[in-house]
Amino acid sequence: RLYLSSGIIMEMQKNETRGIKMEYDVFISYNSSDKWVADAVCHFIECRKLRCFIAPRDITPPDWAASITRAIEHSRAFVVIISERSIASNEVAKEITLATRMSNYIFPFRVEAAQMDERMTYHLSAFHWIDAIEPPMEQRINELADRIVASLNGATDNIEYMGIPSNCNKNQYRLIEKNEAPRMEFIGREEEMQEIEEAFAGGSNSVFLTGMGGIGKSEIAKMYAKKH
Numbered sequence: 001r002l003y004l005s006s007g008i009i010m011e012m013q014k015n016e017t018r019g020i021k022m023e024y025d026v027f028i029s030y031n032s033s034d035k036w037v038a039d040a041v042c043h044f045i046e047c048r049k050l051r052c053f054i055a056p057r058d059i060t061p062p063d064w065a066a067s068i069t070r071a072i073e074h075s076r077a078f079v080v081i082i083s084e085r086s087i088a089s090n091e092v093a094k095e096i097t098l099a100t101r102m103s104n105y106i107f108p109f110r111v112e113a114a115q116m117d118e119r120m121t122y123h124l125s126a127f128h129w130i131d132a133i134e135p136p137m138e139q140r141i142n143e144l145a146d147r148i149v150a151s152l153n154g155a156t157d158n159i160e161y162m163g164i165p166s167n168c169n170k171n172q173y174r175l176i177e178k179n180e181a182p183r184m185e186f187i188g189r190e191e192e193m194q195e196i197e198e199a200f201a202g203g204s205n206s207v208f209l210t211g212m213g214g215i216g217k218s219e220i221a222k223m224y225a226k227k228h
Contacts, residue, residue: 023049026148027075027103029095031085037111038081040137044145045079050152069098077148080124082110087117095124105151109144111137136206157214192220193227 017056026045030038042052052058052069060067072078086092099106100123108129116124130147133138199207209217 001084004180016214022074024049024053024071025152026074026077026079026083027078027099028052029086029092029099030081030087030213031083031092034081034083034086034111037083037132037137040141041079041081041109041144045148045217048145048149049147061218066203068095072098073102075103076152077105077107079107079109079144079148082108082114082116082129083112084114084122086115087120095117096120105148107144107148109140127156138206146184189216189220189223196220 002025011167028038028042038054040140041142042054045052053075055068057063057226058067060069078091078095080086080096080099095119106124108124108127110129113133128138130144132144134140196207
């Protein structure tokens with residue numbers, strides 16, 4: 001169920017009265033460190049034939065601030081990726097402030113169990129959060145996209161998880177944060193590589209590598225990506 005504060009409902013009415021043309025369906029707000037999540041969210045939303053605004057792809061130079069402000073005002077919905085980085089980001093905070101005045105629907109998408117600060121709590125506490133803290137991330141992103149579609153279509157009750165739409169080419173997008181090559185000295189991880197290969201061969205759509213920092217999770221993932 002989607003919860004809207006009275007202030008947002010009033011702003012929706014003001015937008016209709018002012019005759020603002022909605023150029024985008026969804027504005028995606030995020031910290032640059034979470035770009036891989038934002039790109040995935042954008043991909044799965046646009047697979048549903050909705051138009052997203054996401055920086056830097058859709059920024060009109062040279063005025064970054066004006067481009068962001070206009071895009072928020074002319075978007076039907078606003079998604080914000082919540083993480084420790086975005087909570088600390090002044091730019092994300094500014095976008096949320098604008099969205100609470102301009103956007104018809106706001107969807108906080110939490111990817112980490114980070115402690116909210118006062119300003120973000122103030123702006124977002126009235127809205128229904130979608131948590132992606134527990135895997136699989138792909139399913140959580142799909143649930144977010146389904147909820148946005150249903151909300152924009154006016155069906156905010158009894159939303160069912162529909163899964164990846166048939167027109168979504170999964171080969172067009174890969175959840176890899178950076179296109180960096182694995183280290184040249186990558187050796188001795190044959191067992192882990194085999195386990196990943198067996199998991200995907202067995203029908204798994206996602207594999208999560210967990211463990212303490214510095215044990216080589218990123219290198220294993222990059223080597224698997226390079227190999228396959």
